[in-house]
Amino acid sequence: xxxxxxxxxxxxxxxxxxxxxxxxxxxxxxxxxxxxxxxxxxxxxxxxxxxxxxxxxxxxxxxxxxxxxxxxxxxxxxxxxxxxxxxxxxxxxxxxxxxxxxxxxxxxxxxxxxxxxxxxxxxxxxxxxxx
Amino acid sequence: xxxxxxxxxxxxxxxxxxxxxxxxxxxxxxxxxxxxxxxxxxxxxxxxxxxxxxxxxxxxxxxxxxxxxxxxxxxxxxxxxxxxxxxxxxxxxxxxxxxxxxxxxxxxxxxxxxxxxxxxxxxxxxxxxxxxxxxxxxxxxxxxxxxxxxxxxxxxxxxxxxxxxxxxxxxxxxxxxxxxxxxxxxxxxxxxxxxxxxxxxxxxxxxxxxxxxxxxxxxxxxxxxxxxxxxxxxxxxxxxxxxxxxxxxxxxxxxxxxxxxxxxxxxxxxxxxxxxxxxxxxxxxxxxxxxxxxxxxxxxxxxxxxxxxxxxxxxxxxxxxxxxxxxxxxxxxxxxxxxxxxxxxxxxxxxxxxxxxxxxxxxxxxxxxxxxxxxxxxxxxxxxxxxxxxxxxxxxxxxxxxxxxxxxxxxxxxxxxxxxxxxxxxxxxxxxxxxxxxxxxxxxxxxxxxxxxxxxxxxxxxxxxxxxxxxxxxxxxxxxxxxxxxxxxxxxxxxxxxxxxxxxxxxxxxxxxxxxxxxxxxxxxxxxxxxxxxxxxxxxxxxxxxxxxxxxxxxxxxxxxxxxxxxxxxxxxxxxxxxxxxxxxxxxxxxxxxxxxxxxxxxxxxxxxxxxxxxxxxxxxxxxxxxxxxxxxxxxxxxxxxxxxxxxxxxxxxxxxxxxxxxxxxxxxxxxxxxxxxxxxxxxxxxxxxxxxxxxxxxxxxxxxxxxxxxxxxxxxxxxxxxxxxxxxxxxxxxxxxxxxxxxxxxxxxxxxxxxxxxxxxxxxxxxxxxxxxxxxxxxxxxxxxxxxxxxxxxxxxxxxxxxxxxxxxxxxxxxxxxxxxxxxxxxxxxxxxxxxxxx
Numbered sequence: 023x024x025x026x027x028x029x030x031x032x033x034x035x036x037x038x039x040x041x042x043x044x045x046x047x048x049x050x051x052x053x054x055x056x057x058x059x060x061x062x063x064x065x066x067x068x069x070x071x072x073x074x075x076x077x078x079x080x081x082x083x084x085x086x087x088x089x090x091x092x093x094x095x096x097x098x099x100x101x102x103x104x105x106x107x108x109x110x111x112x113x114x115x116x117x118x119x120x121x122x123x124x125x126x127x128x129x130x131x132x133x134x135x136x137x138x139x140x141x142x143x144x145x146x147x148x149x150x151x152x153x
Numbered sequence: 154x155x156x157x158x159x160x161x162x163x164x165x166x167x168x169x170x171x172x173x174x175x176x177x178x179x180x181x182x183x184x185x186x187x188x189x190x191x192x193x194x195x196x197x198x199x200x201x202x203x204x205x206x207x208x209x210x211x212x213x214x215x216x217x218x219x220x221x222x223x224x225x226x227x228x229x230x231x232x233x234x235x236x237x238x239x240x241x242x243x244x245x246x247x248x249x250x251x252x253x254x255x256x257x258x259x260x261x262x263x264x265x266x267x268x269x270x271x272x273x274x275x276x277x278x279x280x281x282x283x284x285x286x287x288x289x290x291x292x293x294x295x296x297x298x299x300x301x302x303x304x305x306x307x308x309x310x311x312x313x314x315x316x317x318x319x320x321x322x323x324x325x326x327x328x329x330x331x332x333x334x335x336x337x338x339x340x341x342x343x344x345x346x347x348x349x350x351x352x353x354x355x356x357x358x359x360x361x362x363x364x365x366x367x368x369x370x371x372x373x374x375x376x377x378x379x380x381x382x383x384x385x386x387x388x389x390x391x392x393x394x395x396x397x398x399x400x401x402x403x404x405x406x407x408x409x410x411x412x413x414x415x416x417x418x419x420x421x422x423x424x425x426x427x428x429x430x431x432x433x434x435x436x437x438x439x440x441x442x443x444x445x446x447x448x449x450x451x452x453x454x455x456x457x458x459x460x461x462x463x464x465x466x467x468x469x470x471x472x473x474x475x476x477x478x479x480x481x482x483x484x485x486x487x488x489x490x491x492x493x494x495x496x497x498x499x500x501x502x503x504x505x506x507x508x509x510x511x512x513x514x515x516x517x518x519x520x521x522x523x524x525x526x527x528x529x530x531x532x533x534x535x536x537x538x539x540x541x542x543x544x545x546x547x548x549x550x551x552x553x554x555x556x557x558x559x560x561x562x563x564x565x566x567x568x569x570x571x572x573x574x575x576x577x578x579x580x581x582x583x584x585x586x587x588x589x590x591x592x593x594x595x596x597x598x599x600x601x602x603x604x605x606x607x608x609x610x611x612x613x614x615x616x617x618x619x620x621x622x623x624x625x626x627x628x629x630x631x632x633x634x635x636x637x638x639x640x641x642x643x644x645x646x647x648x649x650x651x652x653x654x655x656x657x658x659x660x661x662x663x664x665x666x667x668x669x670x671x672x673x674x675x676x677x678x679x680x681x682x683x684x685x686x687x688x689x690x691x692x693x694x695x696x697x698x699x700x701x702x703x704x705x706x707x708x709x710x711x712x713x714x715x716x717x718x719x720x721x722x723x724x725x726x727x728x729x730x731x732x733x734x735x736x737x738x739x740x741x742x743x744x745x746x747x748x749x750x751x752x753x754x755x756x757x758x759x760x761x762x763x764x765x766x767x768x769x770x771x772x773x774x775x776x777x778x779x780x781x782x783x784x785x786x787x788x789x790x791x792x793x794x795x796x797x798x799x800x801x802x803x804x805x806x807x808x809x810x811x812x813x814x815x816x817x818x819x820x821x822x823x824x825x826x827x828x829x830x831x832x833x834x835x836x837x838x839x840x841x842x843x844x845x846x847x848x849x850x851x852x853x854x855x856x857x858x859x860x861x862x863x864x865x866x867x868x869x870x871x872x873x874x875x876x877x878x879x880x881x882x883x884x885x886x887x888x889x890x891x892x893x894x895x896x897x898x899x900x901x902x903x904x905x906x907x908x909x910x911x912x913x914x915x916x917x918x919x920x921x922x923x924x925x926x927x928x929x930x931x932x933x934x935x936x937x938x939x940x941x942x943x944x945x946x947x948x949x950x951x952x953x954x955x956x957x958x959x960x961x962x963x964x965x966x967x968x969x970x971x972x973x974x975x976x977x978x979x980x981x982x983x984x985x986x987x988x989x990x991x992x993x
Binding site: 057064072 | 209211212600603641662671673674677678679697699701703705708712714715716959962963965966969971973974988
């Protein structure tokens with residue numbers, strides 16, 4: 023059975039290739055709003071990549087990052103707790119509580135690595151990621 | 154045009170020189186060019202053995218390649234400098250680069266010293282210095298059973314640890330001298346260290362002279378001068394270092410007769426535009442084989458060439474503290490001073506494996522130095538006492554034994570140190586600098602201080618002292634140091650629990666809205682979630698509470714390496730029917746899980762994909778199992794021995810009582826995990842005295858012990874009540890647990906909770922037995938309410954569609970499993986792929 027999103031995704035692929043410049047963003051339908059728990063995250067598979075999407079309801083904001091925690095290379099960030107350090111929204115990896123800014127991707131616990139972040143938009147009940 | 158600084162060597166000290174030079178604004182004056190012999194940028198050689206365990210290469214790397222380019226440093230790797238033309242001020246490299254320099258910094262380090270023993274060239278003989286050495290050891294270790302290390306010094310013991318980490322359980326250390334670590338500790342200290350290491354499976358042979366490494370192409374055995382023979386599969390030679398001075402020799406610089414590039418107090422070699430720093434430098438007949446003096450040299454040379462020299466190198470304190478294979482070893486000041494030059498006080502406890510020696514001046518006024526083995530907690534303070542000539546107690550033995558009885562007498566500890574006292578010796582940070590950062594710049598956490606001063610970032614040994622210092626400074630400023638939860642809640646856990654109860658708040662979001670500010674974090678979320686569960690006992694995943702749970706609670710299973718989960722059904726008291734055992738076997742077979750008996754008398758099944766969890770639970774529930782809450786800060790197991798049902802010594806029915814206790818408190822959430830046990834007689838086979846609450850049968854009833862634990866700091870439980878009935882025993886446990894739940898700090902187990910309680914055990918007894926607070930009836934009622942509202946979380950999760958649907962890895966492809974999860978075969982089962990070997 024082909025999943026609806028995969029079908030949509032397959033349709034989006036050629037478009038992305040046509041816009042083969044980095045400045046152009048193509049919005050890909052990732053999931054529905056209710057797929058992501060409030061004030062938490064979940065993982066989607068987009069073009070073979072694992073992306074963590076966070077519904078930061080407390081702030082009325084959505085974020086997306088790579089799902090891989092660079093510390094021990096674990097696909098885990100979507101299962102981490104989110105919160106804030108000062109004004110900066112962050113996620114804590116469930117493995118060793120390394121924290122990362124959801125805005126900049128910088129590691130807030132002082133390590134050198136960082137994570138990729140993606141833009142997110144919500145239209146109606148659908149969540150799109152700029153990919 | 155800018156002048157050129159060429160750095161030869163990209164080890165820890167070579168890197169530190171670059172860092173210091175950049176920090177002093179050196180990039181405006183100089184082009185900086187670095188040549189390194191190894192294929193990768195500088196890494197932390199001090200913690201090299203961590204490469205086999207907890208750390209990756211990236212984590213060991215001092216700074217990534219981008220750091221060099223961002224700071225306009227040209228870094229040439231795999232390209233050693235081969236000669237220096239001092240007349241023309243030109244260096245030539247192996248890859249053919251020719252470059253002129255204004256200043257040349259030699260940071261060529263050292264190489265392992267390999268003694269000329271016949272057979273050192275054989276396969277299976279290694280040295281221990283670079284990542285490449287480690288990689289070669291790793292592949293050879295896979296086919297080795299017995300390993301040996303020549304050299305019982307600091308590095309040799311590190312290498313022995315590396316062998317253990319590689320899975321070689323039969324490891325030998327061969328030392329030529331009569332004792333281990335001859336530079337740091339004395340004979341008595343070495344004896345204690347030796348017996349400690351033997352208990353960890355390392356066999357130590359001192360006074361042993363290796364005559365030959367025998368075998369074919371590959372080594373097979375070692376032959377010693379005393380005629381003994383040791384069969385070995387691999388050998389690491391770690392008999393000392395020799396400075397890498399060959400380049401200096403070629404260039405005609407003065408070197409010492411036993412190696413090392415001669416330098417003056419400015420670290421200048423015999424050529425004034427060439428400096429030598431770190432292990433290759435010979436200063437006043439000394440080679441400094443530690444990283445801290447190397448860093449100090451780097452700092453002095455960086456200041457010198459930017460034209461801002463403030464100090465000279467005049468030797469370095471070689472005091473050290475380290476953890477060798479889990480054993481603390483420290484030596485400080487003049488460790489070997491002897492009578493009649495001083496008075497020596499020695500404390501030795503062979504059972505605990507602790508040895509302490511302090512050398513006191515003859516006038517009884519100053520501490521000169523000493524040695525600590527097995528317990529080096531006092532190291533930092535003792536070192537400060539030596540270095541700052543602090544007054545010592547009238548009875549100097551208090552230095553190592555602590556003050557026993559009498560008045561505590563004046564201010565002690567880190568706050569009594571002078572401002573110039575060196576707190577972080579790796580980065581040369583003084584107490585004054587830390588005070589300034591805390592007071593003027595508001596950097597009052599270890600994390601912010603790490604960023605602003607780099608303190609605690611080297612060996613990390615000063616971290617406890619820095620913490621005490623921060624607390625002390627804040628206190629002295631009149632700032633109340635309250636154990637508030639985190640930046641989002643200005644309350645202690647105890648205050649928050651009372652407020653949540655009074656206001657009848659039921660979700661994390663409500664608690665944050667009403668009592669906190671900001672958006673929460675990974676500290677307050679699980680703490681509040683635990684409070685809510687302890688108070689109301691509602692399903693932790695309902696009403697939007699799931700995202701306030703720590704990952705294990707959120708998925709009702711324990712996350713393991715690779716991102717799969719382990720599943721532990723409750724097996725109360727460790728009693729299980731053959732039928733249920735078969736079901737566990739069937740489930741594990743069906744889902745390909747690794748099974749292991751836990752320490753708490755139950756069975757853990759590892760390697761479950763998140764999407765399989767509901768189906769696994771369904772099958773277990775069907776067979777009559779419930780959640781074992783192994784994932785929660787909650788009651789784990791009540792372990793038991795068989796007692797009167799089978800054992801010829803038993804005096805009470807331990808299993809039945811253990812089952813009753815476990816079923817009463819199952820699902821109870823608390824500040825930290827809770828473990829218990831019931832033993833059927835005084836022989837204590839269930840190890841109840843190492844539990845948060847432990848019960849031991851007597852002829853007349855039960856003895857109840859509380860506040861014990863195993864783990865990294867084992868603690869014996871203390872006797873709370875003797876010869877009580879089963880009914881009374883449960884009442885006492887009800888009161889004890891509720892008192893703990895209501896007053897402990899987050900993630901504080903019962904033992905430290907009791908330690909911090911004013912009045913200690915006597916006070917605890919007065920509360921739960923004599924009822925001085927008048928709360929016991931309330932405690933019992935609260936516990937009854939929790940027992941009455943118990944529900945199995947797994948059952949609720951699989952039966953509630955809203956909760957069940959969250960157990961998927963990809964929300965847009967729910968049927969698909971995480972493709973990055975990989976297993977490796979292990980003794981007819983599986984294990985998670987080694988995460989240090991994974992590059993995704």
